[in-house]
Amino acid sequence: MTTNTAPPRRRTALLRGVLPVLGLAALLAGCEEPVTESQQTGYRGTGMVQINNVDVLALQAVANAVPEAQPPAEAYADEPRASQAYENVQVLGDLSEGEFLRIMTAITEWVAPDEGCTYCHTENLASDDIYTKVVARRMIQMTRAINTDWTAHVQQTGVTCYTCHRGHPVPLQTWSENPGPRTAGGMSAHRNGQNGANPATGLSSLPYDPFSALLRQPDDIRVVSKVALPLRGEGIGATIQETEKTYGLMIHMSEALGVNCTFCHNSRSFTAWDQSSPQRSIAWYGIRMVDAINTDYIDPLKPVFPATRLGPLGDPKKVNCATCHNGASKPLLGASMLQDYEQSLGAQAAVTPAAMPVPPATAPADAAPAAEPAAAPAATPETAPAAPAPAAPAPAAPAPAAPAPAAPATETPPAASEPPATQPGAN
Ligand code: HEC
Ligand code: HEC
Ligand code: HEC
Ligand code: HEC
Numbered sequence: 203m204t205t206n207t208a209p210p211r212r213r214t215a216l217l218r219g220v221l222p223v224l225g226l227a228a229l230l231a232g233c234e235e236p237v238t239e240s241q242q243t244g245y246r247g248t249g250m251v252q253i254n255n256v257d258v259l260a261l262q263a264v265a266n267a268v269p270e271a272q273p274p275a276e277a278y279a280d281e282p283r284a285s286q287a288y289e290n291v292q293v294l295g296d297l298s299e300g301e302f303l304r305i306m307t308a309i310t311e312w313v314a315p316d317e318g319c320t321y322c323h324t325e326n327l328a329s330d331d332i333y334t335k336v337v338a339r340r341m342i343q344m345t346r347a348i349n350t351d352w353t354a355h356v357q358q359t360g361v362t363c364y365t366c367h368r369g370h371p372v373p374l375q376t377w378s379e380n381p382g383p384r385t386a387g388g389m390s391a392h393r394n395g396q397n398g399a400n401p402a403t404g405l406s407s408l409p410y411d412p413f414s415a416l417l418r419q420p421d422d423i424r425v426v427s428k429v430a431l432p433l434r435g436e437g438i439g440a441t442i443q444e445t446e447k448t449y450g451l452m453i454h455m456s457e458a459l460g461v462n463c464t465f466c467h468n469s470r471s472f473t474a475w476d477q478s479s480p481q482r483s484i485a486w487y488g489i490r491m492v493d494a495i496n497t498d499y500i501d502p503l504k505p506v507f508p509a510t511r512l513g514p515l516g517d518p519k520k521v522n523c524a525t526c527h528n529g530a531s532k533p534l535l536g537a538s539m540l541q542d543y544e545q546s547l548g549a550q551a552a553v554t555p556a557a558m559p560v561p562p563a564t565a566p567a568d569a570a571p572a573a574e575p576a577a578a579p580a581a582t583p584e585t586a587p588a589a590p591a592p593a594a595p596a597p598a599a600p601a602p603a604a605p606a607p608a609a610p611a612t613e614t615p616p617a618a619s620e621p622p623a624t625q626p627g628a629n
Contacts, residue, residue, distance in 0.1 A: 237255070237256040238254060238255055239253070239259065240252065240253045240254070241254075243464065243465060243479050244468055245468075248464075248468050248470065249469060250464045250479065252461055252464075252465055262460070262530060262535070265528070266530055266533075266534045266535045268364075268539055269311060269312075269364065269539075271308075271539070271543075272304050272542075274304075275298065275300030275301045275303070275304040277300060277301075281300065282298075283295060283297065283298065283299070284296070284297045284298070284299055284302035288302075288327070289328035290328040290329070290330065293339055293343055294342065294546060297545060301545055301546065304546075306319070308362075309338065309363055312362065312363040312364040312367050313338070313367045313370075313371055314371055315369050317371070321334055321371065322334045322335040322338050323335065333506050333507065333508065334371070336503075336506050337506055337507070340499060340503055340506075341499075342547070344500075345361060345362065345363060345547045346550050347494075347499070348360070348491065348495065349540060349548055349549050351494075352487065352491045352494075353549070354484075355484060355487040355491050356491075358538065359532070359533075359537075359538040360538060360548065362540055362543055365526050365539070366521070368528070372511065372519060373519075373521075373525050374528075375524035375525045375528060376519035376521065376525055377402065377411070377413045377519070377520055378514070378515065378518065378519050379411060379513055379514070379515040380410045380411040380414075380514070381395065381410075381411075381514065381515060382411075394443075395410055396410060396446065402450070402454055403450035403453050403454060404453040404454075404457055406450070408449055408450035409443070409447050412447040412448070412450035412451040412454065413451070413454075413520070413522055415444075416447055416451045417451070417489065417492050417493055417520075417522060418493060418496070418497070420490055422440075422444065422448075423489070424440075424448075424473070425440035425445045426473040454522065455485065455523050457524070458522065459527050459529070459530070460527075460529040460530055461531050465479065465481055465531065466478055466479055466481050466485055481531075492523065495520075495521050496520045500518050500519075500520050501517075501518065501520075503518055504517065504518050
């Protein structure tokens, strides 16, 4: 005898009616309606808006927390310079002994926290017998060069080893030449370096490796024709495959910064600079900076690295936007760790010419437009795009004159600080 007196048929009916309702309730309770936050970056109605999930932003804040700075070194009178105190200091020789040991401690925390000083040193601290020390010396020069020559991109915020390394000897986000997965031989279809889900291009079917081509030949990124119905030899420029690489790179850039295309572009014209946001000009410098970092600093280290550190085609792991940005539109959410290490890693008034590469020809000398995009003189929209002279034959030409994010005089895109929502009569 059961205690339940309801006849079996009614029980089944009850179950049929109640279960789906309960199930639906459970399902809905499991769904989260994301709380979002939006920021307008262009005119109303152009879709130039960034929408972020507040929970994702909270996770991002945790992931980008900055380690505490080392306490300042105590300075005392007649303190020797590192070059006097030690035997083999080739780059940081001008620092006081105290400041030198302070940066050694910081470098250890940023690059090899688990391994410690012995990641780069044997008992004889002056010896260069571990390759990591040779790499680290070059990385110090590279970091100084970024903070000196590329303020059009990194501004005064600058970078330290931590921007890329984040406690790992090899940064988590790098690229090397990628031939893609091996295909079977014979008559089997050749994938031509694309049509497989690759995280570098947002799991799209676009080419696996837009970096070898475009981060080394930035002028090839421009694909939009300047004429209607172009014919070969009349400005047709890019093939479909080249265009796909451009889109692959753009997806990388968007994911690296955690933004969508309209952070930089007004999608009614991906090519027009006068309709793009100031961030697109900053990105333009970033692309050239990445080329310079890889060409002048990382490539020459190839013979120094052991084979296990090289990519499948034998080239070193290189820098792209994600190496520094790690999913944030400003690395470390805009925090400047450099300000605590200006002496060792900051801009250098005079760099040793022998040790330093020639400053990039296309670069930051005329950083003005990028530095103060809002103030850029409003050129007439049609003339403005004179910009980053694509494929400028004379690389010495001050190409960056172009990215002048010249906002059309009549309608200035709302600055992020003034909430455009207050515009009267907007849709
Ligand atoms: C990521 C690599 C790296 C780590 C880790 C590291 N160092 Fe160094 N160290 C270097 C480099 C590179 C130089 C040479 C700098 C130069 O040429 O300007 C150097 C030089 C030195 C020198 C000068 C030796 C001489 O006589 O020439 C001392 C002392 C030193 N480090 C101490 C330390 C201590 C102590 C630690 C741990 C707290 C440490 N280092 C961790 C890379 C490293
Ligand atoms: C712009 C990004 C970037 C910055 C800034 C940077 N590095 Fe690196 N570093 C890299 C990349 C990329 C590699 C990996 C190269 C490879 O493995 O082929 C690397 C490799 C290294 C290695 C070799 C590690 C290993 O186990 O093979 C050392 C040591 C190193 N960096 C030290 C430093 C120090 C010290 C600084 C600051 C003075 C610094 N790096 C700043 C990008 C950076
Ligand atoms: C962080 C800023 C940024 C983001 C985000 C971005 N772009 Fe770009 N885009 C640029 C820059 C800068 C150039 C010009 C590159 C150059 O000339 O070196 C460019 C060029 C292009 C071009 C070529 C235009 C021409 O004149 O031929 C296309 C097409 C394009 N982007 C599409 C996209 C798409 C689609 C997305 C989103 C998936 C996107 N972009 C995201 C900055 C950005
Ligand atoms: C060496 C590190 C480094 C690399 C590599 C790098 N950036 Fe940056 N980027 C920075 C820093 C630092 C800032 C913040 C400057 C500031 O405080 O305004 C920044 C800022 C930006 C901004 C402005 C964001 C905003 O919110 O205003 C854009 C856009 C940008 N980067 C795009 C790129 C693109 C695209 C690439 C790859 C082609 C790239 N960056 C590669 C360090 C880097």
